[in-house]
Amino acid sequence: MSETPFVPRPCPICSKPSTEAARPFCSTRCANVDLQHWLTGAYALPAEEEDNIDEEGDGDGA
């Protein structure tokens, strides 16, 4: 009862239906592409967190 059948989901890379062999990707090729994204992203962390400044608790009143 705990066995869930393989449900093909869209590949996060190319949106094609994923295969059970390379899930959640459609192929190992897309898996590699995703891996590259992770690697390059880890090497060059984009600093786009300057538009989300949390300044709460400053006593702004109502």
Ligand SMILES: [Zn+2]
């Ligand atoms: Zn794909």
